Structure formats: C-alpha cells, structure tokens
Amino acid sequence: MTAIFRPRPTLIFLGLLLILVFWLSLALGPVSLPLSDTLLAGLRLLGLPLDVGDTQQAELILGQIRLPRSLLGISVGSVLALSGVAMQGLFRNPLADPGLVGVSGGAALGAAIAIVGGSLLGGLPPAVEPYLLSVCAFAGGLIVTAVVYRFGRKNGQTDVATMLLAGVAMTAMAGAGVGLFTYLADDATLRTLTFWNLGSLNGASYPRLWPLLIVAVGVALWLPRRAAALNAMLLGESEARHLGFNIERIKLELVFCTALGVGAAVAAAGLIGFIGLVVPHLMRLLVGPDHRVLLPASLLAGASLLLLADLAARLLLAPAELPIGIVTALIGAPFFLYLLVRGRS
Amino acid sequence: MLRANNLLVRRGQRTVLANIDIALRPGEVLGVLGPNGAGKSTLLAALCGELPANEGTVSLDERKLADWPGQERARRLAVLPQSSSLNFAFSVNEVVGMGRLPHASGRVRDAEIVAEALRAADALHLAGRSYLALSGGERQRVHLARVLAQLWPGAEGQTLLLDEPTSMLDPLHQHTILQAVRDFAGRGAAVLVILHDLNLAARYCDHLLLLQDGLPHAYGTPANVLTADALAAVYGLQVLIQQHPERGHPLIIAR
Numbered sequence: 001m002t003a004i005f006r007p008r009p010t011l012i013f014l015g016l017l018l019i020l021v022f023w024l025s026l027a028l029g030p031v032s033l034p035l036s037d038t039l040l041a042g043l044r045l046l047g048l049p050l051d052v053g054d055t056q057q058a059e060l061i062l063g064q065i066r067l068p069r070s071l072l073g074i075s076v077g078s079v080l081a082l083s084g085v086a087m088q089g090l091f092r093n094p095l096a097d098p099g100l101v102g103v104s105g106g107a108a109l110g111a112a113i114a115i116v117g118g119s120l121l122g123g124l125p126p127a128v129e130p131y132l133l134s135v136c137a138f139a140g141g142l143i144v145t146a147v148v149y150r151f152g153r154k155n156g157q158t159d160v161a162t163m164l165l166a167g168v169a170m171t172a173m174a175g176a177g178v179g180l181f182t183y184l185a186d187d188a189t190l191r192t193l194t195f196w197n198l199g200s201l202n203g204a205s206y207p208r209l210w211p212l213l214i215v216a217v218g219v220a221l222w223l224p225r226r227a228a229a230l231n232a233m234l235l236g237e238s239e240a241r242h243l244g245f246n247i248e249r250i251k252l253e254l255v256f257c258t259a260l261g262v263g264a265a266v267a268a269a270g271l272i273g274f275i276g277l278v279v280p281h282l283m284r285l286l287v288g289p290d291h292r293v294l295l296p297a298s299l300l301a302g303a304s305l306l307l308l309a310d311l312a313a314r315l316l317l318a319p320a321e322l323p324i325g326i327v328t329a330l331i332g333a334p335f336f337l338y339l340l341v342r343g344r345s
Numbered sequence: 346m347l348r349a350n351n352l353l354v355r356r357g358q359r360t361v362l363a364n365i366d367i368a369l370r371p372g373e374v375l376g377v378l379g380p381n382g383a384g385k386s387t388l389l390a391a392l393c394g395e396l397p398a399n400e401g402t403v404s405l406d407e408r409k410l411a412d413w414p415g416q417e418r419a420r421r422l423a424v425l426p427q428s429s430s431l432n433f434a435f436s437v438n439e440v441v442g443m444g445r446l447p448h449a450s451g452r453v454r455d456a457e458i459v460a461e462a463l464r465a466a467d468a469l470h471l472a473g474r475s476y477l478a479l480s481g482g483e484r485q486r487v488h489l490a491r492v493l494a495q496l497w498p499g500a501e502g503q504t505l506l507l508d509e510p511t512s513m514l515d516p517l518h519q520h521t522i523l524q525a526v527r528d529f530a531g532r533g534a535a536v537l538v539i540l541h542d543l544n545l546a547a548r549y550c551d552h553l554l555l556l557q558d559g560l561p562h563a564y565g566t567p568a569n570v571l572t573a574d575a576l577a578a579v580y581g582l583q584v585l586i587q588q589h590p591e592r593g594h595p596l597i598i599a600r
Contacts, residue, residue, distance in 0.1 A: 242422070246415055
C-alpha cells in the first residue's frame with residue numbers, strides 16, 4: 001500500500017474542502033447567517049463595493065467574531081498537523097505526537113502559572129491577563145522543549161531516542177507542576193484552568209490571532225523546504241547523512257518549528273489533542289509518505305478538521321459551547337485505536 | 346579517491362581498529378573479510394565519516410572527508426549500511442529515487458537512472474510495489490539500487506561502500522548483485538565491500554583485506570590472502586584451498 005490517491009487531485013480536493021468548511025464556519029453559529037449573506041458580507045468586508053441591501057449585522061458578526069475565530073482555527077489546525085508531520089519524521093515513527101518533545105506540557109505549565117499565579121497575587125488587570133497567559137504558555141513550551149533538546153545532545157549529536165524519553169519525563173514533571181497549581185487554585189481559577197486545558201477557540205480576537213498566524217505562516221513556509229530531508233530521514237539518520245543532508249541542523253529546525261508552532265497554538269487556543277497525531281497519519285494513508293505532498297495535505301486537512309471540530313463544539317450544545325479538546329479527543333482517540341488495531345493485523 | 350592513513354578508532358578505552366592504511370583505487374573492488382567483531386563495520390563507518398577516527402585521517406580526493414560539503418560528498422561517496430529501518434510505505438521507485446536527492450539532474454533523467462539502477466540490482470519488476478510489502482532480500486536489492494542510483498552511472502572519482510550487500514540474498518542473487526557491483530566498478534568507480542562468503546570474495550574482488558581484532562592480518566590479491574594458514578589463524582577454520590576449475594580463482598572448502 002502506498003498512496004491511494006494521486007497527489008494533485010487530492011490536494012485540490014483538500015483545498016476545496018477547506019474553503020467549504022471555512023465558509024460554513026463563518027455562516028454557522030448561535031446566529032446562523034444564510035450562506036449567500038455570508039458570502040456577500042465577506043466580499044464587502046474585503047472592500048468590494050457591493051450594494052446588496054442590509055448586511056450590516058452579518059458584517060459585524062463576521063468581521064468581529066467569526067472571521068478571527070475561523071482564522072484562528074485554521075492556524076491552530078494547520079500548525080498542529082504540520083508539527084505532527086515534523087515529529088513523526090524526526091522520530092521516524094508514524095505514531096509520534098507533537099507533544100512528545102514536551103512543548104504541550106511546558107505550555108500547560110506556563111499557562112497554569114499565569115492563571116493561578118495571577119489570582120494568588122490578587123488578580124491581574126483585565127487588560128494584561130490574556131496576553132500574559134499567552135506569553136507564559138508560549139515561553140513554557142519553548143523552555144521545556146529546549147531542556148528536552150539539551151538532554152538529547154551528546155558529543156555534538158542529537159539522540160532522538162534520549163530526547164523522546166527526556167520528553168516523557170519533562171512532560172510528567174510539567175504535569176506535576178500543573179497539578180500543584182490546580183491544587184492551589186480557588187474555584188473560579190480552577191474553572192479557567194480546566195477550560196484552558198481542554199482548549200477552545202472561544203474568545204478569539206485579532207490580537208490573539210496575529211502572533212499565531214505569523215508563526216503558522218512561517219512554519220508552513222519553512223517545513224516544505226525540508227521535505228526532501230524529511231524523506232531521507234525516514235531511511236535512517238546515517239542514510240540521510242550519506243545523502244548529503246546536515247542532519248543535526250535539520251533535527252534542530254524540526255524541534256524549533258514544533259516548539260514555536262505548538263507553543264503558539266497552545267498559547268492561543270489551549271491544549272487541543274490528537275490533531276497533530278491523527279491528521280498526518282490519515283494523510284499518509286491517502287497520499288503516501290512523501291513529505292512533498294504530505295506536508296501541504298496535512299496543512300489543509302488539519303485546518304479543515306479543526307474548523308469542523310469547532311463547528312461541532314459550538315453547535316452541539318448551542319447556545320452553550322463544548323471545549324474543542326473534548327471534540328477532537330472524541331474523534332481522535334477512537335481513530336487512533338482503530339489505527340493500532342489495523343496496524344497489528 | 347578515498348584514502349585512509351594510519352587509522353585508529355577507539356570505543357571507550359578499547360581500540361577496535363588500528364593500523365589501517367588503504368586507498369580505494371578507481372575501477373577496483375576491495376573486499377573486507379574477518380570474523381564477527383573484527384572491525385569490518387567499524388572500518389566502513391570510519392571511512393564514511395560516521396565514526397570519527399581517534400588517530401589518522403580519511404581523505405576524499407586529497408581533501409579531508411569532514412571538510413566536504415554534504416551534497417558534494419554525497420555525489421562522490423555512497424554508503425549501503427548493513428540493514429535499514431525504513432518503516433514507511435514508500436514505493437520502491439521513491440526509495441531508489443532518494444538516491445538522486447543530492448543531484449539536480451531533473452525528473453526525467455532521475456526516472457531513467459532509477460530504472461537503470463533497479464535493473465542492475467535485478468529489482469526493476471518491483472518498481473511500483475510498496476517497500477513494506479517486500480521480502481528481506483528484495484529490500485536489500487532495492488537499497489543497493491538506491492546507492493547505485495546515487496552515483497549512477499559510476500565514474501572515476503566516485504566511491505561506493507557496501508556493508509554485507511548479499512547477507513539476505515539467495516545464491517543466484519548473490520552472484521547477480523556482486524556482478525552488478527563489478528560492472529559498476531568497471532565504469533571507473535572504486536568499491537569497498539564487506540563480505541562473509543570467502544568464495545564470493547575470491548571471485549568478485551580484486552584485492553582483499555583480512556581483519557582480525559581490528560588489525561589487518563593480510564592485504565593483497567585473493568590468491569595471496571586466502572591461504573589455509575591465514576584462514577586458520579583468523580577464523581580458526583581448517584580449509585582446503587583449490588583452484589576454480591574454470592576461472593582460476595581460489596576455491597575455499599571447509600575440511
């Protein structure tokens with residue numbers, strides 16, 4: 001079994017799917033907008049001077065709420081999926097997850113410190129709080145990943161097996177830290193912490209979107225430049241070296257892209273599991289393991305899947321909202337089990 | 346030309362390879378023999394820069410191996426490891442095509458080379474199959490095709506290092522593969538091949554290096570190296586040496 005589908009039609013299909021899901025994500029919600037209004041309002045927001053009657057309400061909902069939320073979903077989904085591809089290539093294991101290098105655990109710890117620490121200090125000014133949370137989460141992810149990477153270094157080389165084990169240990173330590181802060185938290189803070197740990201695109205705003213969008217675009221432009229090296233890495237590290245690739249540098253770049261991408265995604269939307277694991281795996285089944293196709297396919301599918309999960313999160317219990325991490329885990333975990341069983345037979 | 350001068354490699358306190366002086370000459374196949382743990386793979390790892398030498402130097406075209414930019418080195422030096430751990434469903438064409446990654450010869454030319462290298466390794470009929478669906482011996486031939494493609498068509502100034510390329514092959518393919526390696530050297534490339542089968546080594550190699558405990562025990566033509574005394578000393582194996590009735594090379598028969 002290699003690729004089931006030819007690369008180009010699959011990529012075109014995934015692109016069209018993303019456009020469709022994006023459109024639905026803009027139109028559907030507690031206030032459902034007709035699809036045509038959504039399109040017209042969207043075109044007006046883009047500055048087209050269409051005279052089509054009253055789309056003011058649609059424009060407001062679209063511009064201020066749904067557009068940043070949908071763009072945030074696209075950024076989070078694509079960056080998680082791309083990081084998953086990078087980690088599965090780095091560890092040469094199709095079941096690797098971007099959290100393996102400790103970035104998710106570190107980000108969770110950073111966020112817990114910001115949330116609980118802030119409330120223990122008697123509350124932070126509301127203007128600062130969301131930014132401080134994001135910065136702490138992002139920094140926590142980067143710091144823990146750097147420590148994990150440092151553990152893997154020996155004699156100028158990076159041992160990915162050591163790094164993997166260090167990642168498990170550091171994630172456990174970060175988990176203990178989160179547990180400690182959870183224990184210290186009062187009821188209101190606990191709720192914030194819990195929601196954050198389950199992830200949500202709720203409360204998306206442009207100031208929260210921009211940093212992640214920039215990181216996501218950077219990662220999406222950088223990783224495909226390393227597609228050939230990632231292919232060679234799957235042969236084995238020494239084989240890739242014999243094919244002329246600077247493997248130590250590639251490994252550093254992959255870890256750095258993942259830390260940056262996942263760190264920014266977690267900082268913006270909390271912990272959202274399984275996208276980084278399931279999407280690359282699914283895409284590998286569809287288009288084969290060649291990273292020149294796998295990377296763009298995962299980017300598109302990750303974005304679509306996260307938007308769909310977000311749609312489910314806001315529609316299933318409307319007007320209440322389900323944390324998106326619950327939805328992705330509910331879809332992802334059974335699928336993961338299915339892959340395990342399938343791989344065994 | 347790949348050349349090693351007075352190479353010495355330690356692992357921890359133990360010296361695992363010493364007194365190695367070899368030059369891989371264009372058009373020649375050098376066979377490396379020795380019991381398990383004699384330092385054959387260590388030698389190969391040191392020659393391709395995988396394992397840094399504690400003493401001595403390895404140079405490629407009079408330039409230290411470590412000073413070569415990766416891509417330029419990969420166009421001159423290809424290495425086939427003993428085993429591969431590829432665990433992803435690439436097609437055979439894609440695996441062999443990775444040998445072309447250091448080059449910028451274009452998709453059309455690359456596809457031609459992949460087909461020619463596959464034909465040389467008698468694996469052209471596997472081209473569209475998934476690598477994971479292949480048997481061990483088929484995989485080994487695909488990887489050989491990959492390193493052949495990396496240097497194809499093979500010319501003076503290029504070096505191929507092979508670690509037991511026939512270990513999983515049936516008797517016929519042991520011969521076809523080593524003949525393909527011979528032909529490859531015939532176009533000007535230098536080849537070093539680690540082998541266990543003494544008769545294959547006698548038939549396909551121009552020179553042999555017999556290692557014992559990390560030291561060269563004998564170096565020379567097959568007729569000079571494969572003597573009953575040397576094999577008894579290195580392997581502890583009692584053998585009769587005869588001449589191949591048609592080809593004249595030594596034929597080793599265990600007593």
